[in-house]
Amino acid sequence: MSDLDRKNNNENLNLMSESSAPDLHINIKGVPFHLHKEMLAKRSSKVSLLLERNEIDELRLFLREIEADPETFELIVRFCYGYEKLKFSSDNIVSVLCIAYYLGMTDEHSSNNLLGKASEFLEVRVLPCWNETVIALRSGTKSLDKLADVGLVDLFFDTLIEKASYDPRLLGEPIKNREEGDDYRPNPRRKLFAIDWKSEDLITIPLRLYEPLMILAVKSSSIPAEYIVSSVCKYAKKWVFDSEERFLGQKKEAIEAVERLLPHKRGLITCEFLFESLKHSIWLEASSECRNGFEIRISKQVDMAKPKDLKILSRGYGEKAESFEDIKLVKTVVTSFYSYYENQDSEDVSHFVKVAKLLEEFLVLAASEVSLKLEAFVELAEMAVASSQGILTYSDGIYRGIDVFLESHRYLTESEKMEVCKVLECSKLSQEGCEQAGKNQRLPLRIVVQVLFASQLQIRDTVAKEIKGIEEKVDEEEGEEEEEEIGVWSDEDEMEKMSNKLLGLEIENHECVVHRLKKKTKKKKKKKTISVWRQVKRKFGCLTSPSSVDASCTCDVKKTKKKKIHHFYK
Template identity: 55%
Template sequence: MSNRYSKNPSNLKSTDLYLSVKGVPFHLHKETLAKRSARLTTVLERNKLDELRSILRDTDIDPITFHLVTRFCYGYKIQLSSENIVSVLCIAYYLEMSDDHSSDNLLNKAVTFLEQRVLISWNETVKALRSCSNKILDKLADVGLIEVFLDSLVEKALNDARLLQDLITLPLRLYEPLILETSKHNVSKENLVESVCNYAKRWIFEKDSGDENVSRHKREVIEAVERLFPHERGTISCGFLFKSLKESILLDACSDCRKGFVRISKQLDLATAKDLMILSKKEDGSYDIELLKTILKNFYSNYSVSDFSRFVSVARMLEEFLFETAASHASLRVETFKELAEIVVAASCDVLKYSDGIYSAIDVFLERHRDLIESEKMEACRVLECKKLSPEACEHASKNEKLPLRIVVQVFFVCQMHIRDKVAREMKGVEEKTENRVDEEDEEDDEMENMSKKLLSLKIKSDYSKKRKIENLECAVHSGEKKMKEKKISAWGEVKRKFGCMTSSSVDALDCHIKKRKKTYHRYK
């Protein structure tokens, strides 16, 4: 076997086979190849070598893979791997190198290797598909092997959705059906979205569009990305959707793709000022005012007055966007600033109580453009509604030397209105306090009167109870004294009897003596 042409073609034997695979010459023996390939046997019998060359061309076989196949035909041991298995399988299939033609043939070996060494492993399966060209993938689709690969990967991804990140290197024709099939099952949307975003970054945002083929591929990818993104609100960041929308416009993607990305307007209240900068700023530094208006129009058409909190969020975000724009770009023209400011005013009208955010943006714009003449300053301030400034903003504006004189006069007038309103509120507060105090004093008088009645009632009850207690106490004392007298007489009489000197006269004398002593005791007491 030789992969070089003979220097003298006339010396080639009739059994020799002369082929070129992608510019690499091969000098082979017909009989040796025919023993392993039923298709080659048929071709040689019909003497139609162009049919064999067409097969090699259509299957996009590279010289290294073809050399490996011919080595097998010559009886050499070959090394199959994840990188070459798909190509070897395709050429073995189209050359009909099955066991029906020759035992232990290449097609059977390739199928066994694919089943036992590749499909059981996520990494080896991805590696095998990564090496496939579009023509080889076409042939895989023809024989139904694409579904085999996809089913193997989907089954493994369902067990661990984190594996989806490994798919971003696959061709789009494999990646899209993989994600679509996986999304039909109960797989984490976060993992799906992360995988799609990473795929877009790799094939769209990190690729240079200078080449027409690259631009066409990027357009195909951005359209697929839009189809793969879930529609649930908040599942994809506003910044990424804004960036994708701009890219779809630059790549001239289909209208369905561009309209699909405009759905970001439904979650505009979740966006930040930086997100809006991504959307509105063009590559030349100018601003896409019309695109910004389109997004806002779609947002307001999707919600009603009941979603007032969302309107407030968008209004505040737009104010911050205007401020950041004015602060970040010294080259921003007055006309552009005014157009952006008009959009912000329209969004905040009847939504925000004060226009302090717009004033802050004007203030920083004038600071960045100190060289503006009075008429240009007035043009930048034309959107400012002074009567909607808070007292704090009015105080700052009244001392702001950058503002046009006409605006300062308006601010002073608003300041007077604030002072008048404040005084009126304070006077009203004093009156309300006075009325409340009179009412409180009346209530206190009523309470005092009720309390006096209660105390009087308690006093009467207390005096009566006290009188009864005194009377009971006097009765108790009188009864006690009487008992004590009886006890003393009785005890003393007993003593007298014991001494044999108890007489009636002595008893009377004793009783009289006790009475006298009692009167004397009470007087000193």
């Protein structure tokens, strides 16, 4: 007798007499079963029919095709032998139902049969509970075709959608990706529900069940989109981002399904997730529809990204996952952003301002990476400069990026440093930026001179504007002699202050440049050093004798203002 027969005898089952030897021998996944055909035929209409036709070989083949594990098949056999204290569970109920349906174990063939008992357990003990329903659905993966034949797939889906509609948080807490200044306020109805137990996550079921279920959830108007997005993002993380590389085929199918399930509404999905998904879709060689779908979603919300999000697009794979390998994808994403918003009728430029600042901040972040090549940095800096044209008043972010890059790449030659600095527009540096750059030892001397020249022009423009304002004020008050006199004294005071400010900055900048020149020509004669300084001053157009400091300010780029400024300094 088989081990099963010995178990049944030990448990005092109502078996046939020992004189009747088993007449049906089959293997279920390598486990032998020695059974009696008549005992199976009493409960199974299919077995009974094959015995009536005397089709023994067909019967053996029929039983071998049962998609069941040995433990579940043993439970079926025990029921056929009269053992009614069956141990149903959420893990085995789907398999029991499929086998009972496959064998025709209905009440029409035999009263109080297995199919009815299993259906009752499913209805009373499994379907009312979210966790039990998810476990049961997950357990039926191996017999999915038969599961669909029985109609259990639709039953499980309808049950889960109904429960998720009542409490969407069963799908997962929504991801907060709001724009700056917006407060996240969940629906007050959701506060009525409190999950004080750990719910079974839908992301544990296989893709061929998960995708159709989430499609139904998307179509359901009672489940908010943010909860569906939360579930889909978690699914991608488990089956794509964190999955082993040996399952490349499965990962490719998963990322394509994720793209199909995600909505296109701006702000529902984090930029970090979209960038990660786009990167994986390219690496896994997903369909062009999949890659384009992620790019379209990204183009709508690049302005919501953070510098560390852009880093995802530029990093490599495997061992190079944290290094800057390529910025082509960053350029593609930024280009798609501008293409999208150029076709919009909105006059709001806040999106462009945010992206311009984002690229400057990312430039600083990328510059600190030793793995970033000079060519890539220059290309990235040019992108940042282009995005700030007409949008940002100052380009201090570009300067900070250059400074950080020179600091982290100290091996650069002088010509390479000039290549790095060619994207810097000195005229767009703020006064504070000019002061820092003018004292920066890492910058090439030629760039420092350009910075100082731009700084002087800024101050002179400021002086001219303030003088003009003072003159206009005096003109308004010239009707009253006493007020006019006070205005003149005020005018002279303001001019004196601006003169001191201008002279102070020029003297400070001169000292800085002289110090740099002395270091570079310390082996040359002192007379030669003075000659170089005269050449530098000649470029400024301020060649004067050292004793006549005030006269150094009499020149200006605009000839129309020369007379006024000259008169001012007299």
